[in-house]
Amino acid sequence: MSLAQDMRPATQHLLDKINATAGEHGKVSYQGSVPFGARLKIERFRLSNGLHILLVKDPTAPVIAYHTWFRVGSRCEAPGKTGISHLFEHLMFNEIEGLKTGEFDKKMEAIGADNNASTWLDFTQYQEAFPKKHLPLVIDLEARRMHQLVLREPQVLSEKDVVMNERRFRVEDDIEGTAEEQLWKTAFERHPYHWPTLGWMKDIEGLTTDDCREFYQRYYAPNNASLVIVGDLNEQKALRLISETYGKLAPSVLPLEEIEPEEPQMEERHVELNLPTETEKLFLGFKSPAVGDANHVVASLLIEVLCGGPASRLRRRLVRHDQIASDVGGFIGPHRDPSLMEISVAARRGVRAETLRAAIDEELTRIQQEAITEAELNRAKARMELGLLGGLESADGKASTIGFYQTLLGRPAAAFERMEELERLTPSDLLRVARSILHPRGCTSVVVRKNTETPPASESLS
Amino acid sequence: MTQDLIVTADPALPLLHLSVVTKSGALLDPPGKEGATRLLFRLMRRSVLGMTPEEVDEAFDGMGATLGVDVQRSVAGFHGGCIARQKTAFFSLVRQLVAQPDFSSDEFSRLKDEALADWHESIDSDSTLVRRAFTRHLFVDHPYGRLAGGDAESLQKITLDDLKSLHQSLFRSSSLIVSLAGDVSEREAVGLKTDLDSALNDALPNMPEISDPQLLPGRRLIFVDKPERTQTQIAIGGMGTHPLDEDHTALYIAHTIFGGTFTSRLSREVRGKRGWSYGASSSLPIDRKRQAFSLWTFPKSEDAAACIRLELELLEKLIEKGVTKSEISAAKRYLSNSHVFSVDTAAKRASLALDAQIYHLPEGYFDEYLQRISACTLEEVNAAIKRRLSAEDLLICVVGTKESILQDLTDSIPRLKTSTVYPFNAPAG
Numbered sequence: 001m002s003l004a005q006d007m008r009p010a011t012q013h014l015l016d017k018i019n020a021t022a023g024e025h026g027k028v029s030y031q032g033s034v035p036f037g038a039r040l041k042i043e044r045f046r047l048s049n050g051l052h053i054l055l056v057k058d059p060t061a062p063v064i065a066y067h068t069w070f071r072v073g074s075r076c077e078a079p080g081k082t083g084i085s086h087l088f089e090h091l092m093f094n095e096i097e098g099l100k101t102g103e104f105d106k107k108m109e110a111i112g113a114d115n116n117a118s119t120w121l122d123f124t125q126y127q128e129a130f131p132k133k134h135l136p137l138v139i140d141l142e143a144r145r146m147h148q149l150v151l152r153e154p155q156v157l158s159e160k161d162v163v164m165n166e167r168r169f170r171v172e173d174d175i176e177g178t179a180e181e182q183l184w185k186t187a188f189e190r191h192p193y194h195w196p197t198l199g200w201m202k203d204i205e206g207l208t209t210d211d212c213r214e215f216y217q218r219y220y221a222p223n224n225a226s227l228v229i230v231g232d233l234n235e236q237k238a239l240r241l242i243s244e245t246y247g248k249l250a251p252s253v254l255p256l257e258e259i260e261p262e263e264p265q266m267e268e269r270h271v272e273l274n275l276p277t278e279t280e281k282l283f284l285g286f287k288s289p290a291v292g293d294a295n296h297v298v299a300s301l302l303i304e305v306l307c308g309g310p311a312s313r314l315r316r317r318l319v320r321h322d323q324i325a326s327d328v329g330g331f332i333g334p335h336r337d338p339s340l341m342e343i344s345v346a347a348r349r350g351v352r353a354e355t356l357r358a359a360i361d362e363e364l365t366r367i368q369q370e371a372i373t374e375a376e377l378n379r380a381k382a383r384m385e386l387g388l389l390g391g392l393e394s395a396d397g398k399a400s401t402i403g404f405y406q407t408l409l410g411r412p413a414a415a416f417e418r419m420e421e422l423e424r425l426t427p428s429d430l431l432r433v434a435r436s437i438l439h440p441r442g443c444t445s446v447v448v449r450k451n452t453e454t455p456p457a458s459e460s461l462s
Numbered sequence: 463m464t465q466d467l468i469v470t471a472d473p474a475l476p477l478l479h480l481s482v483v484t485k486s487g488a489l490l491d492p493p494g495k496e497g498a499t500r501l502l503f504r505l506m507r508r509s510v511l512g513m514t515p516e517e518v519d520e521a522f523d524g525m526g527a528t529l530g531v532d533v534q535r536s537v538a539g540f541h542g543g544c545i546a547r548q549k550t551a552f553f554s555l556v557r558q559l560v561a562q563p564d565f566s567s568d569e570f571s572r573l574k575d576e577a578l579a580d581w582h583e584s585i586d587s588d589s590t591l592v593r594r595a596f597t598r599h600l601f602v603d604h605p606y607g608r609l610a611g612g613d614a615e616s617l618q619k620i621t622l623d624d625l626k627s628l629h630q631s632l633f634r635s636s637s638l639i640v641s642l643a644g645d646v647s648e649r650e651a652v653g654l655k656t657d658l659d660s661a662l663n664d665a666l667p668n669m670p671e672i673s674d675p676q677l678l679p680g681r682r683l684i685f686v687d688k689p690e691r692t693q694t695q696i697a698i699g700g701m702g703t704h705p706l707d708e709d710h711t712a713l714y715i716a717h718t719i720f721g722g723t724f725t726s727r728l729s730r731e732v733r734g735k736r737g738w739s740y741g742a743s744s745s746l747p748i749d750r751k752r753q754a755f756s757l758w759t760f761p762k763s764e765d766a767a768a769c770i771r772l773e774l775e776l777l778e779k780l781i782e783k784g785v786t787k788s789e790i791s792a793a794k795r796y797l798s799n800s801h802v803f804s805v806d807t808a809a810k811r812a813s814l815a816l817d818a819q820i821y822h823l824p825e826g827y828f829d830e831y832l833q834r835i836s837a838c839t840l841e842e843v844n845a846a847i848k849r850r851l852s853a854e855d856l857l858i859c860v861v862g863t864k865e866s867i868l869q870d871l872t873d874s875i876p877r878l879k880t881s882t883v884y885p886f887n888a889p890a891g
Contacts, residue, residue: 039474060472060474060806061802061805061806061807062802063802063803063806101734102725102730102734105723105724105725106725106792109723109724109725109792109795109796109800110792110795110796110799111799112795112796112797112798112799112800112801112802112803113799113800114800114803129803130799131799131802157737158734158735158736158737159737160737161736161737161738162733162737162739162740163740164762165693165737165738165739165740165760165761165762166740168692168693168762169693169740169760172692172693173588173691173692173693174588175586176586275690276688276689276690277586278582278583278585278586278887279579279582279583279586309519309522309523309528310508310519310523311516311519311520311522311523316516316519319576320515320516320572323572323575323576325579326576326579326580326582326583327580327583346583348575348579348582349579349582375520375524378524379520379523379524380523382523382524382525382526382527382545382548383523383526385526385545386477386526386527386528386543386544386545389475389476389477389545390477390543392475393475393477393807393809394806394807395806451689451690
């Protein structure tokens with residue numbers, strides 16, 4: 001019987017049965033339910049050790065998506081030890097007590113699971129999607145690696161090499177990756193968003209096995225995690241198993257988060273890079289609201305108007321009208337603390353970054369002086385609605401959306417709350433937020449120019 | 463059932479996916495004018511009679527819809543979707559776009575400039591460079607070696623008349639397949655297909671006849687020289703199989719064991735044991751004729767020579783000794799159990815049905831996939847490896863910095879027959 005069919009008495013009865021035999025850390029309390037769109041509901045629970053549990057029964061396909069979200073990311077790191085959150089994410093796929101290195105992945109593959117993980121500024125998350133009958137195995141493995149990971153020097157050294165290669169792939173040999181890293185490094189001087197999630201190469205090289213053990217003890221605890229389980233599941237069985245397995249874990253004393261707030265930026269900051277490329281590029285970052293700020297939805301709509309889709313202002317101006325750019329991108333950081341609204345542009349051959357900047361500045365001035373049209377507003381809203389729906393087709397997509405907002409805001413259905421807010425927005429809201437964000441003194445810019453040592457393109461193949 | 467129409471209805475979300483594809487693709491590009499089919503589709507995407515390109519873009523955006531272009535060698539199409547409440551308007555615009563293209567010379571000139579700019583931008587990507595080099599030099603003079611996106615030389619030669627001629631060849635009622643998935647009914651789908659068909663001429667589809675590609679003998683190195691690389695991109699490969707080959711399923715199991723999963727031989731040896739590359743995998747794609755079997759890694763420059771030697775040794779061992787019973791069991795379990803993720807959404811189910819039509823697969827090909835996997839024996843897999851793979855007739859493509867590593871590479875690859883260097887920014891590179 002689904003929990004959602006019944007109301008509190010049956011839920012309480014189930015929990016009473018589980019709690020009657022649960023250990024000190026495995027007692028389950030019900031936290032209520034939250035609608036997730038028109039059809040689904042998130043049932044929220046919590047273990048006595050602090051673990052959040054969010055269950056969504058969705059029988060659309062015979063699969064389950066199982067996500068574990070930890071409130072630890074590169075924001076929790078310190079200078080000299082950057083990149084440890086991400087390195088640790090790699091290490092979580094290694095040896096567990098009773099399971100040699102490689103066995104975790106073999107077991108996942110044997111059940112046909114699609115598994116992965118990611119680390120960013122504010123979180124680290126682990127995910128599997130698998131045929132529904134294997135839920136007991138996955139619960140067992142995930143609970144075990146939360147507290148029984150074995151960290152040995154050879155595996156740490158090997159994963160450090162892999163991570164350094166990942167850094168070369170994403171940053172050192174990647175123009176956009178290099179420019180993005182410099183953009184954030186320059187925009188943030190005190191706040192931990194200053195350093196990249198991948199970590200500086202020197203720091204990665206210097207990380208030790210003891211660093212990793214300490215990191216694990218400190219942050220990988222049930223009271224620092226949320227489980228999100230979406231799919232064709234039996235909620236009662238799931239809760240019972242979670243209580244039995246995760247109930248063996250004691251909570252950790254989480255470290256105090258001592259974030260240095262960023263000082264207000266009083267003037268534009270600028271970086272020049274010379275890299276092996278045929279075309280110049282321009283990256284702009286404007287200080288922008290945190291994801292929990294009321295203005296974040298407005299800012300999301302603003303960047304959509306500016307850069308989202310071929311009818312957006314900057315694409316139309318730079319690619320189509322002036323024909324000075326080959327590509328325009330825009331993005332707003334969805335982060336716990338204030339971050340950046342980014343605009344990135346690739347110039348056409350022979351076009352200088354200054355030309356791009358002049359055109360962009362004109363458009364940014366215009367959007368601060370005149371309200372956007374209703375047609376533009378409605379187009380941007382429609383695109384954002386399409387984006388949200390597209391992310392919810394699979395069990396994994398739903399779990400990702402829920403896990404993200406649960407971890408950052410404590411509101412697992414915030415994606416839909418944001419859509420409701422979006423509907424209420426008017427051109428006046430965008431005008432207000434554009435004026436507060438898009439001023440030059442809050443801007444950091446990175447220009448990529450062609451390295452003069454790069455040989456010119458040959459006329460023909462010899 | 464309407465011919466060349468795929469419908470997988472699912473009202474769970476108010477969203478639908480649309481594909482309108484032609485049964486031929488970039489293989490119809492005139493010789494020396496590679497990229498023409500892609501330009502045609504890009505032009506059609508933005509140019510409708512009676513509307514400006516700005517109006518077309520605003521119309522799609524305003525209805526919460528997207529429509530993109532994807533052109534491959536054997537198939538080309540428009541792919542997108544919309545919020546379900548806008549489907550009538552969406553279908554109407556797609557219909558106009560297919561049936562009433564505007565071959566404006568101004569728009570064509572603008573588009574060509576954009577395409578050239580895109581090409582120059584694309585050479586920033588090392589992984590794009592290695593893929594292009596591998597495709598071009600593996601298939602050499604075979605039509606599969608022609609790049610669907612073209613290059614700086616071929617793009618410049620394309621004319622508007624080329625696009626009009628391609629449009630005549632590609633857009634015939636018998637050449638179009640329509641696929642719809644999501645919040646859509648059979649009746650709505652039939653309506654769209656019928657409208658599209660009635661707007662096009664009904665000549666037979668233009669399907670170029672091509673033979674299976676043949677591999678050049680010996681081990682060949684193609685080196686794409688790019689300055690300041692701390693890392694290399696490496697592709698090694700030869701010929702694979704056609705999906706109807708008697709060896710295809712067996713070879714697919716072999717590829718899964720060798721490089722198809724995180725615990726595969728290649729991933730374990732290159733990444734797991736040595737930490738040499740963030741990714742290490744093999745690939746066995748399908749097409750209407752025989753495609754490639756390939757290995758992909760990206761070690762740091764100092765490890766490139768050793769990584770290539772290791773990959774060659776692993777390939778030699780695979781061919782000489784084959785795979786084991788326990789490896790086959792594990793691969794079969796993985797393929798069988800993970801198959802649910804090929805069909806867990808309406809869009810994925812539609813995509814499989816579309817592939818079956820595009821690649822001329824028999825009815826039920828993907829439905830019977832699990833049975834074919836299950837039926838494959840150890841002997842069949844090892845026989846397929848020996849028949850289909852070669853460790854001697856291979857192409858090795860590397861993107862890196864010549865002055866740092868080329869000599870080391872050529873010295874360390876056993877039985878290397880030829881070595882050629884191209885600059886990364888060559889217009890036909």
